[in-house]
Amino acid sequence: MSKYAFGVDVGGTTVKLGLFNDEGQVLDKWEIPTVKDNGGEKVLPDIAASIKNKMQEKNITAADLVGVGIGAPGAVNADGFMVNGAVNIGWGSFDLAETLKKELDLDVTVKAGNDANVAALGEMWQGGGKGYSNLVAVTLGTGVGGGIIIDGRILTGTNGAGGEIGHIHIEDNETEVCGCKNKGCLEQYASATGITRLANRRLAKDDAPSILRGGEISAKTVFDAVKAGDKVAIEIAEQFGEYLGKGLAAVASVVDPQIFVIGGGVSKAGDILFKYIEPSYKRCAFGPCKQAKFALAKLGNDAGIYGAAALVLK
Amino acid sequence: MSKYAFGVDVGGTTVKLGLFNDEGQVLDKWEIPTVKDNGGEKVLPDIAASIKNKMQEKNITAADLVGVGIGAPGAVNADGFMVNGAVNIGWGSFDLAETLKKELDLDVTVKAGNDANVAALGEMWQGGGKGYSNLVAVTLGTGVGGGIIIDGRILTGTNGAGGEIGHIHIEDNETEVCGCKNKGCLEQYASATGITRLANRRLAKDDAPSILRGGEISAKTVFDAVKAGDKVAIEIAEQFGEYLGKGLAAVASVVDPQIFVIGGGVSKAGDILFKYIEPSYKRCAFGPCKQAKFALAKLGNDAGIYGAAALVLK
Numbered sequence: 001m002s003k004y005a006f007g008v009d010v011g012g013t014t015v016k017l018g019l020f021n022d023e024g025q026v027l028d029k030w031e032i033p034t035v036k037d038n039g040g041e042k043v044l045p046d047i048a049a050s051i052k053n054k055m056q057e058k059n060i061t062a063a064d065l066v067g068v069g070i071g072a073p074g075a076v077n078a079d080g081f082m083v084n085g086a087v088n089i090g091w092g093s094f095d096l097a098e099t100l101k102k103e104l105d106l107d108v109t110v111k112a113g114n115d116a117n118v119a120a121l122g123e124m125w126q127g128g129g130k131g132y133s134n135l136v137a138v139t140l141g142t143g144v145g146g147g148i149i150i151d152g153r154i155l156t157g158t159n160g161a162g163g164e165i166g167h168i169h170i171e172d173n174e175t176e177v178c179g180c181k182n183k184g185c186l187e188q189y190a191s192a193t194g195i196t197r198l199a200n201r202r203l204a205k206d207d208a209p210s211i212l213r214g215g216e217i218s219a220k221t222v223f224d225a226v227k228a229g230d231k232v233a234i235e236i237a238e239q240f241g242e243y244l245g246k247g248l249a250a251v252a253s254v255v256d257p258q259i260f261v262i263g264g265g266v267s268k269a270g271d272i273l274f275k276y277i278e279p280s281y282k283r284c285a286f287g288p289c290k291q292a293k294f295a296l297a298k299l300g301n302d303a304g305i306y307g308a309a310a311l312v313l314k
Numbered sequence: 315m316s317k318y319a320f321g322v323d324v325g326g327t328t329v330k331l332g333l334f335n336d337e338g339q340v341l342d343k344w345e346i347p348t349v350k351d352n353g354g355e356k357v358l359p360d361i362a363a364s365i366k367n368k369m370q371e372k373n374i375t376a377a378d379l380v381g382v383g384i385g386a387p388g389a390v391n392a393d394g395f396m397v398n399g400a401v402n403i404g405w406g407s408f409d410l411a412e413t414l415k416k417e418l419d420l421d422v423t424v425k426a427g428n429d430a431n432v433a434a435l436g437e438m439w440q441g442g443g444k445g446y447s448n449l450v451a452v453t454l455g456t457g458v459g460g461g462i463i464i465d466g467r468i469l470t471g472t473n474g475a476g477g478e479i480g481h482i483h484i485e486d487n488e489t490e491v492c493g494c495k496n497k498g499c500l501e502q503y504a505s506a507t508g509i510t511r512l513a514n515r516r517l518a519k520d521d522a523p524s525i526l527r528g529g530e531i532s533a534k535t536v537f538d539a540v541k542a543g544d545k546v547a548i549e550i551a552e553q554f555g556e557y558l559g560k561g562l563a564a565v566a567s568v569v570d571p572q573i574f575v576i577g578g579g580v581s582k583a584g585d586i587l588f589k590y591i592e593p594s595y596k597r598c599a600f601g602p603c604k605q606a607k608f609a610l611a612k613l614g615n616d617a618g619i620y621g622a623a624a625l626v627l628k
Contacts, residue, residue, distance in 0.1 A: 075602065078465070083602075084602070134471065134472050148568065148569075150464065150469060151392075155464060155569060156570075157448065157569060157570025157571070158448050158570050158571060158572045158602075158603075158606070159570055159602035159603065159605075160570070160602070161566075161567070161570040161600055161601075161602045161603055162568070162569055162570045163568065164567045164568075164570070164600045164603075165567055165568060166567075167567050167600035167601075168563075168564045168567045168568075169560055169563055169564060169597075169598035180600060180601055181601070182597070182598060182599075182600070184598075246483055249482075249483055250482045250483060250564045250568075251568050252475075253475070253478045253479055253480075253481050253482045254462065254476070254477065254478075254479060254482075254564075254565050254568040254569060255462075255469060255471060255476055255568060255569065256470075256471025256472050256473055256474070256475040256476045256478070257471070257472060258472045283483075283496070284483035284496060284498075285496075286475055286478045286481035286494060286496070287475075287481075287494055287495070288389065288397075288398070288472075288473035288474070288475045289472075289473065289475055289478075291473075292472070
């Protein structure tokens with residue numbers, strides 16, 4: 001009986017791989033470099049070779065394998081097709097699932113998804129959202145990513161843009177342009193870079209004393225200062241929370257999740273985040289949605305390989 | 315072979331019923347009064363009796379019947395359970411699908427859903443969203459209702475609040491309270507009542523000439539004035555469109571639909587609505603979502619019976 005799956009998470013620098021059993025335990029995990037030369041043409045052959053090596057090493061045959069799941073940074077539709085390619089890898093549009101299956105040349109299921117969506121599935125399967133089937137994963141990193149799981153399945157959307165909650169328009173008075181070319185996106189306030197922007201703006205506003213002055217400004221230093229009771233840092237955290245709570249309340253009015261799972265670098269600040277998100281969330285969320293739970297992501301950088309394996313195991 | 319279905323749409327005054335064949339054609343439709351006495355205890359027995367009469371009249375046996383679908387005004391979870399009852403009918407929480415099945419006492423499938431969600435399914439099946447499977451239906455009536463269809467299925471949400479897009483928080487500076495008890499909900503600006511509010515506020519602001527002055531103010535008179543070129547009315551329509559476009563752009567960042575189908579009383583204004591919605595939609599929507607289509611709903615008050623039948627036929 002088939003009982004193993006590989007989960008693959010393609011990043012701009014490394015590809016993470018994991019071998020899982022069908023109970024959701026990771027048996028082995030490793031990385032290979034992402035070779036981006038020539039439009040990233042080596043990436044999938046390298047992944048296939050690495051998987052085949054691991055199968056040999058572990059004495060796993062194709063018959064033992066449920067399949068291989070892969071997450072990649074770009075829009076992937078429900079058929080595993082990369083709609084607009086993946087700029088970070090150098091890939092254009094192509095059938096990611098089918099191409100990896102050809103490279104593997106094995107009679108197994110291959111499924112593909114967007115990396116943020118796949119990570120959300122991972123958190124639902126074995127992470128901060130374990131036990132839930134309607135979940136919104138929010139990744140507060142360089143940007144704000146999102147992944148939405150409805151009845152245990154990824155909400156991919158028409159263009160693979162389902163769960164792109166970082167680009168909810170949340171501020172009419174923004175003058176700077178977001179990476180997506182709009183102005184006033186949630187990502188401009190709630191990502192690590194967004195928090196830094198909010199901090200620099202606040203610090204420039206007056207000369208109120210703050211331990212942040214003169215030092216490095218980052219999401220980490222801001223939340224460290226919050227924990228130290230710094231009033232200016234607390235104001236910045238309140239602004240961040242006001243935006244994020246409002247954005248997540250809008251998400252709740254659309255998909256009405258059981259739980260929000262917050263991950264990404266900013267989430268290293270810990271539970272204190274919720275203290276700043278929840279007031280505006282509860283103020284703005286539709287009645288029944290006010291009771292949605294908030295939890296921290298648990299799988300860190302492994303969410304992608306877990307979720308990729310879940311694509312074929314769940 | 316089973317080839318018929320009944321679609322039932324429970325409203326506060328009347329219950330609409332329709333008999334459909336499995337090709338989606340309505341063969342007969344009629345109404346019965348909603349008897350709300352004693353917590354609406356007669357409503358389901360009346361529906362069951364009406365369906366059985368119709369079966370007898372049309373010589374339809376249980377074996378000819380795929381099933382009965384029913385939509386009701388309140389949150390209904392994926393199992394057909396009314397989570398918080400239906401205040402307009404007098405119902406408390408109960409298993410709507412199961413109870414109707416018992417009243418029918420027939421060996422057929424009975425499914426239930428929220429009326430706005432069910433109407434969305436109807437518009438997808440045979441209305442303005444025909445041919446699409448990822449759709450957001452927006453009902454601009456007394457309130458702003460919504461129904462979200464993903465891969466052909468209703469997005470119900472944890473509390474049956476999926477698609478409650480009228481309660482997206484869209485305005486921080488609102489002083490009046492929405493029906494949901496929050497302040498600044500989309501519904502406060504984009505519903506028929508919302509448009510009237512915007513109009514009254516605009517007219518009170520100064521004494522700019524307008525054909526709206528002195529007459530009845532409603533969504534209809536406002537859009538009639540827009541069509542007549544009235545400058546103040548156009549400003550009101552722009553405000554309405556600014557709010558609604560922004561709200562729908564947020565929805566797009568979450569579920570990335572192929573199409574928005576706009577219905578409800580306000581939609582009688584026609585295509586001119588899109589002229590006011592699209593500028594802020596295109597400005598605020600995430601890149602790939604900017605191309606989503608907009609269409610008018612086509613089934614009017616029959617969307618509910620179509621969608622209810624689709625619950626069992628699709």
